[in-house]
Amino acid sequence: MSHEGIRMISAEQARRADWQQRDLPREATDPAKVRVHKTEGTGLEIDWKDGHRSSWTFAWLRNACPCATCNEEREASGRQPGQPKPAPATLLPMYQDPPRPNSVIPVGRYALTFYWNDGHTSGIYSWDYLRRHCQCEECRSQNPLD
Known part of the structure; x- marks a missing residue:
C-alpha cells in the first residue's frame, strides 16, 4: 500500500493551521x-x-x-516568522546594515509593502498577517504562530 501524497502533521502544525483559519473580527484587522x-x-x-x-x-x-520565497526558506529551515536566519560560523563575520525600509507603500486598503535596504521588495504585509503576528505580550502568549 502506497502512502504517497499522505502528509502527516504534528500537533503544533495543526494548532498553527487552526490559528490561520480562525476568523478575526473586522475591527481587529482594520487599522485606525x-x-x-x-x-x-x-x-x-x-x-x-x-x-x-x-x-x-x-x-x-x-x-x-x-513573500513566497522568504516563506519557503523559513519553512525549510524550521524558523518562525520574525526569527532571524542563523549567522554563518565564520571567524570574521561581515558587517550587515540593520534592516530598514527605503520606502513603505500602501497596497490598496489591505496591506503595506516595504522596499528594504537589502533590495528585497516582494513581501506584502496584509493587515490580517500583521494582526495575527502581533508582538505584544498578550498576543504572543495566545498565538501559536510566534
Whole structure:
C-alpha cells in the first residue's frame, strides 16, 4: 500500500493551521492609525479599530517577510516568522546594515509593502498577517504562530 501524497502533521502544525483559519473580527484587522518610524529606524506601530495597539521592529518585519520565497526558506529551515536566519560560523563575520525600509507603500486598503535596504521588495504585509503576528505580550502568549 502506497502512502504517497499522505502528509502527516504534528500537533503544533495543526494548532498553527487552526490559528490561520480562525476568523478575526473586522475591527481587529482594520487599522485606525498606522505609524512607520522610518527616520528613527525603530519600526511600525498600528492602532487597530478594536482598541488594540501592535508594534514590530524593522528587523522582525524583514525576518517575517510573507513573500513566497522568504516563506519557503523559513519553512525549510524550521524558523518562525520574525526569527532571524542563523549567522554563518565564520571567524570574521561581515558587517550587515540593520534592516530598514527605503520606502513603505500602501497596497490598496489591505496591506503595506516595504522596499528594504537589502533590495528585497516582494513581501506584502496584509493587515490580517500583521494582526495575527502581533508582538505584544498578550498576543504572543495566545498565538501559536510566534
